[in-house]
Amino acid sequence: MTYTGRFRVWRGDADGGSLHDHEVEVNEGEVVLDILHRLQATQTPDLAVRWNCKAGKCGSCSAEIDGRPRLLCMTRMSVFAPDHVVTVTPLRTFPVVRDLVTDVSFNYAKAREVTAFTPPAGLAPGEYRMQQVDVERSQEFRKCIECFLCQDTCHVVRDHEENKESFAGPRYLLRVAELEMHPLDVADRVDAAQDEHGLGRCNITKCCTEVCPEGIKITDNALIPMKERVADRRYDPLAWLGRTISRRR
Amino acid sequence: MTATARGVDAPGRAGIDARTLRTDRWWLPPAATTVGLLAFVVYGGVRAFQQQYFFADERYLTPFYSPCVSLGCAAEPGAAHFGMFLPDHPLIPYAALSLPFLLLFRLTCYYYRKAYYRSFWLSPAACAVPEPHAQYTGETRFPLIMQNAHRYFFYLAAVIALINTYDALLAFRHPTDGFVVGVGNLVLLVNVALLWGYTLSCHSCRHVMGGRLTHFSKHPVRYRLWTWVSRLNTRHMFFAWITLGTLVATDLYVMLVARGTITDLRIVG
Amino acid sequence: MTETERHDYDVLVIGAGGAGLRAAIEARERGMRTAVVCKSLFGKAHTVMAEGGCAAAMGNVNANDSWQVHYRDTMRGGKFLNSWRMAELHAKEAPDRVWELETYGALFDRTADGRIHQRNFGGHTYPRLAHVGDRTGLELIRSLQQRIVALQQEDHAATGDYEARLRVFAECTVTELLTDDDGAIAGAFGYWRESGRFVEIAAPAVVLATGGIGKSFQVTSNSWEYTGDGHALALRAGARLVDMEFVQFHPTGMVWPPSVKGILVTEGVRGDGGVLKNSDGERFMFRYVPDVFTGQYAETEEEADRWYDDQENNRRTPDLLPRDEVARAINTEVKEGRGSPHGGVYLDIASRMPAEEIKRRLPSMYHQFKELADVDITAEPMEVGPTCHYVMGGIEVDPDTGRSSVPGLFAAGECASGMHGSNRLGGNSLSDLLVFGRRAGLGAAQHVAGLERRPVVREEAVRRAAATAVAPFEPSSGGTSENPYTLQTDLQQMMNDLVGIIRTHAEMMEALDRLDALRDRVRDVVVEGHRQYNPGWHLALDLRNMLLVGEAVATSALLRTESRGGHTRDDYPDLDATWRRRVLVTHLRDDDDGGASDPVVPRVVVEPAERAPMRDDLLALFELAELEKYYTPDELAAHPGRDRGAA
Numbered sequence A: 001m002t003y004t005g006r007f008r009v010w011r012g013d014a015d016g017g018s019l020h021d022h023e024v025e026v027n028e029g030e031v032v033l034d035i036l037h038r039l040q041a042t043q044t045p046d047l048a049v050r051w052n053c054k055a056g057k058c059g060s061c062s063a064e065i066d067g068r069p070r071l072l073c074m075t076r077m078s079v080f081a082p083d084h085v086v087t088v089t090p091l092r093t094f095p096v097v098r099d100l101v102t103d104v105s106f107n108y109a110k111a112r113e114v115t116a117f118t119p120p121a122g123l124a125p126g127e128y129r130m131q132q133v134d135v136e137r138s139q140e141f142r143k144c145i146e147c148f149l150c151q152d153t154c155h156v157v158r159d160h161e162e163n164k165e166s167f168a169g170p171r172y173l174l175r176v177a178e179l180e181m182h183p184l185d186v187a188d189r190v191d192a193a194q195d196e197h198g199l200g201r202c203n204i205t206k207c208c209t210e211v212c213p214e215g216i217k218i219t220d221n222a223l224i225p226m227k228e229r230v231a232d233r234r235y236d237p238l239a240w241l242g243r244t245i246s247r248r249r
Numbered sequence B: 001m002t003a004t005a006r007g008v009d010a011p012g013r014a015g016i017d018a019r020t021l022r023t024d025r026w027w028l029p030p031a032a033t034t035v036g037l038l039a040f041v042v043y044g045g046v047r048a049f050q051q052q053y054f055f056a057d058e059r060y061l062t063p064f065y066s067p068c069v070s071l072g073c074a075a076e077p078g079a080a081h082f083g084m085f086l087p088d089h090p091l092i093p094y095a096a097l098s099l100p101f102l103l104l105f106r107l108t109c110y111y112y113r114k115a116y117y118r119s120f121w122l123s124p125a126a127c128a129v130p131e132p133h134a135q136y137t138g139e140t141r142f143p144l145i146m147q148n149a150h151r152y153f154f155y156l157a158a159v160i161a162l163i164n165t166y167d168a169l170l171a172f173r174h175p176t177d178g179f180v181v182g183v184g185n186l187v188l189l190v191n192v193a194l195l196w197g198y199t200l201s202c203h204s205c206r207h208v209m210g211g212r213l214t215h216f217s218k219h220p221v222r223y224r225l226w227t228w229v230s231r232l233n234t235r236h237m238f239f240a241w242i243t244l245g246t247l248v249a250t251d252l253y254v255m256l257v258a259r260g261t262i263t264d265l266r267i268v269g
Numbered sequence C: 001m002t003e004t005e006r007h008d009y010d011v012l013v014i015g016a017g018g019a020g021l022r023a024a025i026e027a028r029e030r031g032m033r034t035a036v037v038c039k040s041l042f043g044k045a046h047t048v049m050a051e052g053g054c055a056a057a058m059g060n061v062n063a064n065d066s067w068q069v070h071y072r073d074t075m076r077g078g079k080f081l082n083s084w085r086m087a088e089l090h091a092k093e094a095p096d097r098v099w100e101l102e103t104y105g106a107l108f109d110r111t112a113d114g115r116i117h118q119r120n121f122g123g124h125t126y127p128r129l130a131h132v133g134d135r136t137g138l139e140l141i142r143s144l145q146q147r148i149v150a151l152q153q154e155d156h157a158a159t160g161d162y163e164a165r166l167r168v169f170a171e172c173t174v175t176e177l178l179t180d181d182d183g184a185i186a187g188a189f190g191y192w193r194e195s196g197r198f199v200e201i202a203a204p205a206v207v208l209a210t211g212g213i214g215k216s217f218q219v220t221s222n223s224w225e226y227t228g229d230g231h232a233l234a235l236r237a238g239a240r241l242v243d244m245e246f247v248q249f250h251p252t253g254m255v256w257p258p259s260v261k262g263i264l265v266t267e268g269v270r271g272d273g274g275v276l277k278n279s280d281g282e283r284f285m286f287r288y289v290p291d292v293f294t295g296q297y298a299e300t301e302e303e304a305d306r307w308y309d310d311q312e313n314n315r316r317t318p319d320l321l322p323r324d325e326v327a328r329a330i331n332t333e334v335k336e337g338r339g340s341p342h343g344g345v346y347l348d349i350a351s352r353m354p355a356e357e358i359k360r361r362l363p364s365m366y367h368q369f370k371e372l373a374d375v376d377i378t379a380e381p382m383e384v385g386p387t388c389h390y391v392m393g394g395i396e397v398d399p400d401t402g403r404s405s406v407p408g409l410f411a412a413g414e415c416a417s418g419m420h421g422s423n424r425l426g427g428n429s430l431s432d433l434l435v436f437g438r439r440a441g442l443g444a445a446q447h448v449a450g451l452e453r454r455p456v457v458r459e460e461a462v463r464r465a466a467a468t469a470v471a472p473f474e475p476s477s478g479g480t481s482e483n484p485y486t487l488q489t490d491l492q493q494m495m496n497d498l499v500g501i502i503r504t505h506a507e508m509m510e511a512l513d514r515l516d517a518l519r520d521r522v523r524d525v526v527v528e529g530h531r532q533y534n535p536g537w538h539l540a541l542d543l544r545n546m547l548l549v550g551e552a553v554a555t556s557a558l559l560r561t562e563s564r565g566g567h568t569r570d571d572y573p574d575l576d577a578t579w580r581r582r583v584l585v586t587h588l589r590d591d592d593d594g595g596a597s598d599p600v601v602p603r604v605v606v607e608p609a610e611r612a613p614m615r616d617d618l619l620a621l622f623e624l625a626e627l628e629k630y631y632t633p634d635e636l637a638a639h640p641g642r643d644r645g646a647a
């Protein structure tokens, strides 16, 4: 089935921009990214869109469709009625570069602040032994394709520019959880999670989980368990007592 | 309410006039949550202080009055299983030893936090819908930092759930008729089972059972427990709502029987 | 023209896929100030798409595995055209490279005793692929990316600057390599995609790790990045390409809906029990077992089905023949009218195992078909057909160091050549990236350490590169202006139709004619707008690389008059042993003025050369009877089996 679809695409740069109306051919089985490519090929050759794999694997094509953070290459046109006007804008949490492309360097800066994987001293490569049940939790988190949709939707930074400094965002709190649950990691990031990465700012409202294209249960499996680990360390006198006693022994 | 010039309209971000471009009915879930929670709070508040109609057929004790430890409980012989020592005062609920903690348990529950942050505090009302606050510090400061005490309320809630279970079991024994089963027994039982579902699916419970471990393989029993709790945990929101419903339904049932509006149907005995 | 930003590094790595990142890690660990440049964001290179796994003979699942077995499988898969030295190094070093990833934080699936789990794959004798579900490439690239971040953290601790010794230039495209007066590498020239600003990075050693060329074909599993930039950059810098006729068509790509045509359906589907059927419902692969493999594959459906459970006593299903064989078979079935409605064949797993099992084993395939094609693979068969997947050909390199013929220029990964011969085995690419990425990084570091004088960038070359880069903004001289998107579509269509899976002399001649016509049109490409993140402009610049590479492929394919691996000639359908020792070398035509006659897309020539013969001890790893299928008798005179036969 082929029809003429109606689109509103934001075009502009940091100095300003606006939504432009377009009518574009839509064919059966297409995704929003196909439409944008057709726009480039036929009407707006310089429309800036970031993409790479077109298969939902690289996390490059993040944007907002009808106000919701999504991957352009995994949003099928068939979810819209043919007369629906589809609005496409760049991510609204990061500075815009041009059209649908934003500057996501915030995320790379945050990535550097998480203490890297730290294996035990003296463990030779090839000697790593880990049970499947012990790696499964971290494996779920490693499915992350770094699309930064969770970072975009999280109100802590989306609605509060000033929080960007003190908040790593769900993606990197997820990374902290991944390393904390890694069976061979020996570094300790619990205090840093609270003090440096801003775990306390998360109010577990789950928007990150809702948008994650990989279906990672970010809030339930990473953020809340990390909050509990922080509570163990900071806010639980009994756990503290238990630790102190077992350390004495 | 101030528009945040530091949010989606902060300098450098794409200049889009609409604060949200969502076209769906995003306001519906928070609105429904508000209505649901308020309805429960109002009902619960009225009943907690009513100090009447809490014990029916000489054996059904509503969870809103359990454990019944006020001197006022004497009005209904057999309602108090753990002694009566709190003064009988209109501002002190008969179950003053449990209700505040149950309230705090739910208030600090990770699910309810999400629910009321979204619906009452609009922070955020829905994803990608800007929140109305100029400043936001999350749970980093007093009072919200107290949310971290949730695990203690979990421990207490587990004790209270035990008491509720005891109540539900005890209700099978009628002081004069001996072992009986009435519809009210089933109501109490279903309620208590779902309360356990809610309590055990708690995130703190999941953490205590095994979530805090790094090597599951070295603790097979705790791993098994963690797996069970994890499975329940995915339904925590369901339990959170359904137990609000069953608490009200149970209480209402006991109240109506106690008032004589309806009579409890005996199935056995 | 705006100013050019200038940087200076010891080692410049172009490409941030598996090969590039591993090279950068090595160079930095050897004390070199290193830069990595990539067209996309950091961590999103093509490697991220790899699904199946990374081949390494660790013997975790079957202890009989060893580097010798892996070596033999690789050579067989490549039909004995591989650089034997590369295949040897690869088979020996792959396990170390995989284990090293664990020290970077990688979490592979585990065996019951806590080691890395390994899975079966086409052409591999034993379960050999280290994997994480069906997202192994993601794990690989993320581990390397995180290792780079860890090194940057070390530098930050030491110097206060994360980028003091290792910097990633993301979304930056290199358009030209820069050489000094005597032809040695002096650096590279490119532009920031975001701003369109020009950059010059001076470096006495450059490692090319730019991946493949698949985007020149219409139906491909490859992304927009795969425009053959590294191949073209190397050619223009004076290096040689080899084996360019060998392009791997993966047998199973999606064929419908049109917008996803070409997206890969992992070989894991067949490895786990999926079978190919034509429109008659026949499992046709049994009819397509070639002579060189007779006796190695099951002959009846019953035996093939038993193999999944009992691999010791049964032979594997011909559905798992090497990719070239399966792709050709599908092609023939479709041509002879036994295809599916959308021009593929059926890949059926739904009738072979319960729905739950399929979802558990192949989560991302289930997801992919559900999301993109509305097909529930647990209930109906998939429609699949060949898709351009990998290029075996590439920059000619020294196996041990990754050095090319140009001083200071190194290459690794898909853009380098030799390792895979005429056909790559699944899973051998990821391990190739690690083994030779590391070696290229090491080679580059040693090269720089041994330099007496740093080569100097010629200003003139920088100016010329800048002029070429902005040319598409100027109105065309011919009056007609070409749209880059149209030109790309025409090129892709042509390559697909004429230089695709099955080739003939006449088609190659026609392809070369059409390339000539495109070459004229590319000069008239005009782009709109300005330089800030302008995809039309980016494409216009990529087009010249695509054309150059297309010409190398078509010319090489014309010359090789035999069929082998990723090169099938309808007019020469058989393997020809005399071609085994010949290698086709592509370089710029230097009869006129060093390519100046057409600076946009210089002309290439392809010439045959002799392949180095395999070392005797390696040759002795094979049975004589097998070698005789590939070698001429006189090449085997020294094989120990021959003496025994004579005695």
Ligand SMILES: Cc1cc2nc3c(=O)[nH]c(=O)nc-3n(C[C@H](O)[C@H](O)[C@H](O)COP(=O)(O)OP(=O)(O)OC[C@H]3O[C@@H](n4cnc5c(N)ncnc54)[C@H](O)[C@@H]3O)c2cc1C
Pocket: C014, C015, C016, C017, C018, C019, C020, C037, C038, C039, C040, C044, C045, C046, C047, C048, C049, C050, C051, C052, C053, C054, C055, C136, C137, C172, C173, C174, C175, C190, C209, C210, C211, C212, C221, C222, C225, C229, C230, C264, C389, C390, C412, C413, C414, C415, C426, C427, C428, C429, C430, C431, C433
């Ligand atoms: C769908 C799919 C599945 C696959 N599955 C497997 C598998 O299971 N097992 C296996 O072994 N192999 C698999 N492969 C093959 C394997 O993934 C690739 O061959 C391999 O990843 C190539 O890695 P690379 O490091 O050479 O290059 P890439 O990872 O492709 O990286 C190329 C880099 O070069 C950069 N670049 C290119 N041109 C320029 C330029 N002009 N300037 C600057 N930077 C540039 C790009 O931005 C990119 O960063 C698969 C391939 C595909 C497409």
Ligand code: SF4
Pocket: A153, A154, A155, A156, A169, A170, A201, A202, A203, A204, A205, A206, A207, A208, A209, A219, A223
């Ligand atoms: S759950 Fe926490 S991290 Fe996730 S979006 Fe909400 S506030 Fe942000």
Ligand code: SF4
Pocket: A059, A143, A144, A145, A146, A147, A148, A149, A150, A151, A170, A171, A174, A208, A211, A212, A213, A214, A215, A216, A218
């Ligand atoms: S956690 Fe999910 S949403 Fe966030 S970056 Fe990773 S894949 Fe994207």
Ligand code: FES
Pocket: A051, A052, A053, A054, A055, A056, A057, A058, A059, A060, A061, A062, A071, A072, A073, A074
């Ligand atoms: S383009 Fe890779 S995820 Fe969309």
Ligand code: FES
Pocket: B105, B106, B108, B109, B110, B111, B112, B150, B154, B198, B199, B201, B202, B203, B204, B205, B236
């Ligand atoms: S009760 Fe809801 S999380 Fe503990």
